[in-house]
Amino acid sequence: MLRVLIFFLLISVSCSDEELEIYNTIGGDFVLHDQFGDKYQLSEHNGKIRLLFFGFTHCPDICPTTLAEVQEVWQQLSTEQQQQIEILFASVDPERDSSDLLRDYLGSFDLPVIGLRGSDAEMLEITAKYASFYEKVSLDSALMYTIDHSSQTFVIDRRGEIRGWVAYDQPPSALLELLNRLL
Amino acid sequence: MSSLRVLLLLTLVIACSDEIVSPVGSDDSQSPYSEVLEIEDARARTSRPPHANSAAFMTLINNGNEDLVIVGVKTPRAKVAELHTMLQEDDKMKMRRVERLVVPSKGELELKPGADHLMFFELDKAWRIGDKLKLTLLFAKYPEQTVTLEVEK
Numbered sequence: 001m002l003r004v005l006i007f008f009l010l011i012s013v014s015c016s017d018e019e020l021e022i023y024n025t026i027g028g029d030f031v032l033h034d035q036f037g038d039k040y041q042l043s044e045h046n047g048k049i050r051l052l053f054f055g056f057t058h059c060p061d062i063c064p065t066t067l068a069e070v071q072e073v074w075q076q077l078s079t080e081q082q083q084q085i086e087i088l089f090a091s092v093d094p095e096r097d098s099s100d101l102l103r104d105y106l107g108s109f110d111l112p113v114i115g116l117r118g119s120d121a122e123m124l125e126i127t128a129k130y131a132s133f134y135e136k137v138s139l140d141s142a143l144m145y146t147i148d149h150s151s152q153t154f155v156i157d158r159r160g161e162i163r164g165w166v167a168y169d170q171p172p173s174a175l176l177e178l179l180n181r182l183l
Numbered sequence: 184m185s186s187l188r189v190l191l192l193l194t195l196v197i198a199c200s201d202e203i204v205s206p207v208g209s210d211d212s213q214s215p216y217s218e219v220l221e222i223e224d225a226r227a228r229t230s231r232p233p234h235a236n237s238a239a240f241m242t243l244i245n246n247g248n249e250d251l252v253i254v255g256v257k258t259p260r261a262k263v264a265e266l267h268t269m270l271q272e273d274d275k276m277k278m279r280r281v282e283r284l285v286v287p288s289k290g291e292l293e294l295k296p297g298a299d300h301l302m303f304f305e306l307d308k309a310w311r312i313g314d315k316l317k318l319t320l321l322f323a324k325y326p327e328q329t330v331t332l333e334v335e336k
Contacts, residue, residue: 065296104232141280
């Protein structure tokens with residue numbers, strides 16, 4: 001009887017840890033440079049779980065909100081868990097986002113973020129691979145121009161494959177849940 | 184200490200405390216109509232390098248029988264202040280300037296991240312966490328309202 005009980009207990013535990021889907025039709029490897037000017041190739045960092053967000057430093061709302069939410073999640077992780085994750089902020093404003101600016105901007109968050117930048121052509125290619133989008137838009141505003149952009153945060157596993165994403169309007173707990181499934 | 188000195192000191196303390204400890208929320212002394220409009224949870228966001236812009240959020244509650252239309256905003260801490268909204272199309276977020284924001288009669292308008300909000304450009308200097316700043320809302324047919332906000336994360 002006890003054996004049967006343990007058997008069912010084991011089955012129910014394994015079922016709750018259901019595998020996350022692999023979205024292998026989008027995403028993939030890319031090469032960019034970080035805020036310190038060093039090359040960053042996604043595949044060279046396999047072994048880490050990556051969070052990828054496309055944004056820009058002049059972004060007045062979505063980007064600081066998203067980073068603040070990632071920060072909230074980050075603080076709920078143990079040091080050991082944090083060491084398994086890289087947070088990537090890829091700029092979709094190559095015109096304004098110099099490496100110096102990215103360094104200053106990201107340095108203002110209490111979060112170890114890797115800022116990534118490339119040419120407009122490179123960013124267009126990468127965002128297309130990630131089924132994402134960005135577009136420079138002139139504004140009737142002191143902002144002069146803004147960038148409309150996709151606002152989800154991708155969760156990339158240790159092998160470099162997308163295992164899910166969190167939309168802007170989802171709570172930080174959704175990101176934490178995804179991460180916990182991969183950690 | 185003479186009673187005159189005490190009075191003088193007391194006056195100074197009152198004058199100073201008004202400067203130092205500004206109440207957060209609606210500044211009732213500015214308007215005789217505070218029973219019509221209530222302002223809650225007013226806060227501004229810290230600016231980040233290059234300190235090009237920042238935003239402010241609050242909930243406006245209109246107890247009156249007519250819609251209140253915000254047509255502008257100003258603060259001594261920024262040269263340019265605008266009303267903005269955020270449009271969401273699928274997963275795309277688009278921020279746009281708008282001419283007006285409406286606080287519906289017997290209803291409320293929540294200014295929050297990812298939705299209607301107040302935007303500021305050409306800041307006087309970085310908006311640091313804990314800073315208190317004054318912000319004045321301009322209405323179409325209603326007295327302007329000055330609010331003191333605290334800068335938060």
